[in-house]
Amino acid sequence: MSVELDGNILVTGTNRGIGLDLVKMLAERTGQRSHIYACCREPEGSRAEALKELVTQYPGKITLIKLDVSNEDSVVSAVQVVSAHVGAAGLNLLINNAAVNMPERPALMSATGKQDMMLSYEINVAGPFLISKMCLPLLQKAAEIRSSDDGDNMSCRRSAIINISTLFSSIEKCPETFPMAQMVPYRTSKAALNMLTCCQAEDFKTHNILVAGLHPGWVRTDMGGEIAPLSTEESVRGMLNVMSSLSNKDSGFLLDWEGNRIPW
Numbered sequence: 580m581s582v583e584l585d586g587n588i589l590v591t592g593t594n595r596g597i598g599l600d601l602v603k604m605l606a607e608r609t610g611q612r613s614h615i616y617a618c619c620r621e622p623e624g625s626r627a628e629a630l631k632e633l634v635t636q637y638p639g640k641i642t643l644i645k646l647d648v649s650n651e652d653s654v655v656s657a658v659q660v661v662s663a664h665v666g667a668a669g670l671n672l673l674i675n676n677a678a679v680n681m682p683e684r685p686a687l688m689s690a691t692g693k694q695d696m697m698l699s700y701e702i703n704v705a706g707p708f709l710i711s712k713m714c715l716p717l718l719q720k721a722a723e724i725r726s727s728d729d730g731d732n733m734s735c736r737r738s739a740i741i742n743i744s745t746l747f748s749s750i751e752k753c754p755e756t757f758p759m760a761q762m763v764p765y766r767t768s769k770a771a772l773n774m775l776t777c778c779q780a781e782d783f784k785t786h787n788i789l790v791a792g793l794h795p796g797w798v799r800t801d802m803g804g805e806i807a808p809l810s811t812e813e814s815v816r817g818m819l820n821v822m823s824s825l826s827n828k829d830s831g832f833l834l835d836w837e838g839n840r841i842p843w
């Protein structure tokens with residue numbers, strides 16, 4: 580069964596790439612009572628122009644929030660602002676999308692340093708960990724409010740965390756994918772994000788909060804590069820369809836943009 584996404588939705592890393600199209604398509608596809616909290620590092624800066632255009636295009640539907648996921652103070656301030664906006668309704672969906680792939684191409688193991696490992700872990704794992712932890716009371720509120728309709732059923736409409744991961748995080752798939760691109764800091768940090776996903780799913784199931792990892796496919800963005808086969812629109816359309824169909828059986832797992840389960 581698929582449920583239309585709606586309610587209060589927070590997305591990180593939204594000034595470009597997949598995050599920008601997530602905001603655009605969520606604004607298009609969700610009803611008037613929905614609101615999108617679009618987070619980015621510099622909402623006032625020139626790098627957020629495309630995002631600001633979306634705010635104008637969808638009046639009253641999108642709020643820009645300043646958030647650097649690697650900075651704890653920034654996470655606290657962002658969640659405070661969101662909390663004041665959503666009030667008793669809470670937060671229905673948190674999409675942890677912001678990430679880095681360091682060092683820039685070609686990311687060979689021999690050209691990778693400690694700093695690349697530490698920064699990748701800070702942004703790709705500690706970031707989603709912190710923001711999810713701070714948003715937990717808001718997610719709990721949303722799950723409680725929709726309990727009368729949904730009982731013990733979990734969904735992205737009710738209350739959920741989606742951690743954007745990658746096929747390259749799969750340990751089982753590593754012999755196949757390693758020759759394509761080494762990307763050791765990125766792979767290891769996303770594998771840790773997968774474990775975070777499992778831990779959160781276990782911890783939060785008593786609150787009926789769904790937690791899943793999602794691989795967007797290989798997408799034409801600054802990170803994915805120009806030869807990637809998927810446009811951001813194709814990837815995001817697929818991921819939103821998958822999110823709409825997620826239920827209890829999917830919590831604690833990693834799926835791709837077409838809904839196929841990826842082995843750890």
Ligand code: NDP
Nearest residue numbers: 592596597620647648676677678745797798800801802803
């Ligand atoms: P991009 O590099 O195009 O965009 C990354 C986004 O993350 C930007 O908005 C960037 O903001 C933001 N970001 C980076 N660091 C921080 C930070 N410290 N705090 C807040 N925001 C930050 O990446 P994609 O759009 O391609 O990737 C989106 C997600 O999809 C990522 O999780 C990625 O791992 C995953 N993915 C992508 C694939 C692809 O082929 N593109 C394949 C598999 C997974 P800023 O402009 O300020 O740097």
